[in-house]
Amino acid sequence: MTKVAVSVRGDTARIALLDGDELTEYMLWRVEQPDGVGDIYTGRITAKLPAMAGSFVDLGDETGFLPDSAGAPSLTEGDYISVQVTRAAQGGKGPRLAVLAEPPADRPGLRRRGPGPLPELMQRFPKAQIFIDDYALIARLRPMLGTRMTYKADAFDAVLEDEVAGLAEPTAALGQGAKMHIAATPALTAIDIDAGAASGDGNAKPQAQLALNIALIPAIVRQIILRN
Template identity: 50%
Template sequence: MAASAPGEIRIAVTDDTGLRDYALWRPGRPDGVGDLHRGRTGARMPALGGTFIDLADGTAGFLPDSAGTAPTEGDAVLVRVVRAPQGGKGARLKAEGGSDAAGPPALLARGPTPLDALAQAWPDAPIVIDDAAIAARLPPGLRPRMQRVPRAFDEETEAACAALADPVVALPGGMRASITPTPALVAIDMDGGGASTDRRAKQTAQFAANRDALPALLHQIRLRNLSGAIVLDVAGLAIRKRQALRETIEAALAQDPLRPRFLGFTALGLAEILRTRIRPPLHEMLSGAPGRALQMLDDWVRRSAGQPGRPPGLRVGTDLARALAEDPDAIADALRLSGHQPAWRLDPALAPQGWTYDRDTRP
């Protein structure tokens, strides 16, 4: 299912058990994964084991020595993006052979979109869309799977997708977990629930509660695209008992197409998981100024669509004003989805990512 919103398409895969996969696709701000570039070799960094490559959009990606022969500074080189910029770091690249190496930096070909990737991962699933603009962006090979409906997401799917923005996750057995991304790693803390009323011995009850809750929690790693180093503190279980959860953890991680690795438990009893970084994690996409600007436009569209008269105006902080100016596709989407031209004005009194409806316009 692909649901249209200003500047982005929300993609969900569901079955009788609920939400199986999820991704955000922002056509006006593609993440670049799979893009083929002709770049210009910049500074080599022996301490980092690689070379920075200047790209056509003015950014630089990093080419590890292990990803291809180290080029000479100033040389043109063909590279492909294998990891999107994220966590404050630029794109990760690999060297590509070919005959287009001569010339200035240029984007030569776009990689697969998140919708392309999920359509390939779920080849038997129909592509249910609610907006003709999505159909126009589909590759010809996917169009036979397309089904047009008035609303792509039902209420249950909307709720499940919205819950992915919440750092607190409700789990089976009354348990819950708190997910805290940091610059270095993602920390997950499980909190006991139903085990407190279990009449069995405390450690037996805690083991059963963690075992039953872990598959749902580890599925959240996939849905939220958490990646890199992940440490997990299970609830209330003695450190010496935690090794017995290895099979449960490994079985749950095996369902993830990125095949995260379970590295074992630390001396403190923390489960260590390593998941490959490719596309940006959901929390990064939602938390920055571009994400906040799209959330604002989505709220504005929901309030303005189908309403007669003048739509409400917006007052925005400096970062949101810049994000809106850099994403004309999102503005065009808001106009198409609402039937009104969005209007905003900069308000320096607001926080950089703050916004509000303008009191000088009618709702």
């Protein structure tokens, strides 16, 4: 059963998507200070960047990046387009964008705010039940989510709290004795897999390590998704 647990701490709502008891997605939502994900803009292509497989887009108050894979290959500099923010600005870089199939306005700028991560999540999982530990947030979301929300004081139980706390650590256990080390820099996020459980002598060891790395791919992907 898919369910969503929401726990509010101060001005931040922590949102956990669970498949049964397994955490599958995790996100933070600053309700009064949204990060802009889901917002829709009219943008203007200011530079095509073949080396980066994308384009810079003037949004009026900032510049975003539109990957070619998100709808930009046939666009040219000066084109006006409608775009949606798919990832917030971070690390000194502007937001990541995707093209929307709707007419743009006649100048760059914000057109409308996105619904926020929780309503967006509910669009993806329309049958999921939502458990929230904050009455004020329930009241705020009632017009959008209606009776799908239930108050639960321990929406984040001890097991979920421990798993969420682990997402802030630079190392994650992957099983079979392997670990995943994560190092974020302004230019990239580096991931190193320590296949400590791989065994073998001589020529057999590289094959054993490769086999373990392949077996660990689902766990690696899960950690990348959880850590956004």
